[in-house]
Amino acid sequence: MSANQVPKPHIAFLPSPGVGHLIPLLEFAKHLVIHHKVYVSFLVINNDESPAMQHQLIHSSNLPTDLHVIALPHTDVSSCVNDNMNILTRLTYICQESFKQLRATLVELSLPKALIIDIFATDAFLICEELEIPVYSFFTSPTMLLALSLYLPKLDEEVECEYVDLPDSIKIPGCKPLEIDDLLGPLLNRKDEEYKCYLRHVNRLTMAAGIFVNTWVELELKSCWLNGIQNDLFYKNLPAPPVYLVGPLIKRDETVSESDEFILSWLDNQAPNSVLFVAFGSGGTLTSEQLTELASGLEMSNQKFILVVRKPSDHLSACGMFFNVGRYRDDPISYLPEGFVERTAGVGLVVPSWAPQVPILSHESTGGFLSHCGWNSTLESIANGVPMITWPLFAEQKMNATLLAEEIAIAVKPIEVSREEGGKEFVKREEIETVVRLVMEGEEGKVMRRKANELKESAAKALKPGGCSYDLISSIVKSWK
Template sequence: MPPPTNHFCKYYLLITMTIAEEEIQKPNIAFLPSPGMGHITPLFEFAKLLVTDHHNLHITFFVITTGASAAQNQLLQQKDLPVNFTVVEIPPAENISEYMMSDGNIRPVTQLSIMVRESLRHLPSLLMEIRPSALVIDLFCTDAFEICEKLSMPVYSFFTASTILMAFSLYLPKLDTEVDGEFVDLPHPIQTPGCNAICPHDILDQVKDRKNDEYKWYLLHVSRLPLAAGIFVNSWDDLEPVTLKALKENSFYHNIPIPPVHAIGPLIKQDEVVTEKGAEILRWLDHQPIDSVLFVVFGSGGTLTSEQLNELAWGLEMSQQRFILVARKPSDASASAAFFNVGSDENDDPLLYLPDGFVKKTQGRGLVVPSWAPQVAILKHPSTGAFLSHCGWNSTLESIVHGVPMIAWPLYAEQRMNATFLAEEVGVVIKFSKVPGEEIINRSVIEKMVRSVMEGEKGTEMRRRGKELKESAKIALSKGGSSYESICSVVKFWKSQ
């Protein structure tokens, strides 16, 4: 083979230098979610999106290992992560995990906040080592603002819940100074500036007891949101038009002032590990009629009491509808009891927690699986006709993206706010009319609700509306769509810096 000519050598050298310069110019964007699948999943999906050919960024994804669940470890230990995507584990905070888990009186937001604060002692040295162009955090990692200010590094906040909750949260510091007593005791709806009013009983659990440390932590985190260089929200214009308009135009938010708000959703889990158990569920679905199966699951951290699980089971049996029930060990202590150990009880036998005779009576029509199921794969399956859900924001978006109507059964956090919004404004959910103080939803109410969605005209209308939103979500993230352009504008800014 003849040696290359000088012309070829110069051309080859030019290409090599150009590629090297492009690699140098790629910004490295770091991500920092707090523990919990509801926080990690959307940030993880956004980070993966940014390393695609179109956006072409380097990503460093920090993982707080203190309090990590089995499901979190499984997600972040994938062997097929994209090129230019690096996962960096933050060393565990010494002794904090054992202390936090041993005290049953410490609520989730307090646990998260202390875990994050102690873990972030390692963050300055890690950031100094990689020198990212920006850091993207979730709501419970706001201690990073002080760290990054010393490093002259911009911080962006990713608000992983609904935009209506973010608007309320931005209003909370003012509400805190103006209202005496508990917000939940107010005699009238709470009017968040520019947004629809919120029933006091629908506000998130973290602000219902102002004497608890959880409220103080939440107030601290949301009061820091204006420090961000920008705020990402996992929503899009067609889903929450009123709130997004208020955040952009209402004078209250201008006067805080808040940074630019970027609607970049819906970002949901795209890749899902389907185990052999998961494959069995999908094979069972393959043999069911289209839109005939009700999928029942309460998110990654939700649990029912023993009595409520019993009523749910018999309500499903009485409805005579096909169903998949993800059964989890009940807890009479807390509806969020599984938050920090999701995925750790997959070998539990769900039959131990269900009423005698239930499985036999529903054999062939119902499927009971322990603890965890491939939610995205089930929601996108044509046989799935409805979703009985806790209405966490990630599950809500997954349901909307796949056009599946919901029965809302909110358990904790902001889930009641989500359910009310989806029922009144979007029309893709029927909300259980659970009266505050009444702990149990009985089997006859469950039977009626399930039948109305699976068989009634209301369910048909919800499916029609669901298909409209499914198409809207697809358009938002497609080239030229509102969320696509919002992401592109931020990436363009990062590259220009």
């Protein structure tokens, strides 16, 4: 049989709910179909908790022919989840309930060659072990979090107190110490169900046939984390599954609705690298007071900007829109300082709730990105050569911010950060003005832009034939065949 006659390997994907995990797994699936002749069954959880934007992504007319979206049987999860749950706990319970029909679905699909899941879908390991289907974990965060996650079960055994009460940073084998202030949200309270869920998920990582990470070699050379995982005796003795760098898997194009065309038209009339894009991903929200300070700082900076505004979340967590993204749009004007829109007319553009991020970041007029530092947004910024101002809100975003600012050196952190009542971090307008000016017109901003553009070039090469990620994926596909 010639190479052209070899049947396409059938691979299944299964992301947990949430746009931030759905997007990179869907992009990986598209890449396998288009560039590596793989047949994909893309399984999606189907219940009333599914984010509204999920429907737009999985029913896009741009999906390739051999990528088939299959909804798992509808599951009523109303009895086991509620709005007061932390996101990770809620996602875990949704997956547990939804996977009750997973075995039957995989059998109906004639047992795919492999299943690719994300970190919150680890109940699939137990089902696939029985069916003898290899399971790969797709890690939607950088190797910095992967190193911590693989080490967490050992850390949990050795440390008795809360991690936030440790007198010093956390020593991760073969890697740099992790500052306590940068710990991801689920690790802040070990008594909480969220921590127990995360620990259970990372404990299962060693069951994976391999771990795909959404990054690439040149980016990882800027830090020590991958080297630690690959070479430190702790990870070798786990044993840790093979780690494959397969990124940057990001949205390369994004449909711009008629209602959003005015944004790109406005950008067309601005000078190159002159506009700061301000957005907090698919679920990020600010308090009323912080939104006022942000708007005031932007106004004081006298820099061009696009500001995506959502209803403030004074009584919710900083990820208050996680399950509602794409469901509705608010009128942003009522949440901003009185007269702000009128005073900044021509200088700034206010957009309600959501903006087409990829077209904005790829536009030549965009020169900076004030971001929550979610890894998808981070990769989109890097892939377009745009330096960043870090504004982490939840999950592992503080770790990402430190990585971007201190190791990769394409971002700046606000320095003066105080605490609101209730412990939430708060950045004043004067500090916002300072960092915006630094990135948009300062010498430090120019240096970061040059470094970002260098990474832009390496990102473009990574997933093309001959690139590090492309060739690695090719070798894995050959093993499936």
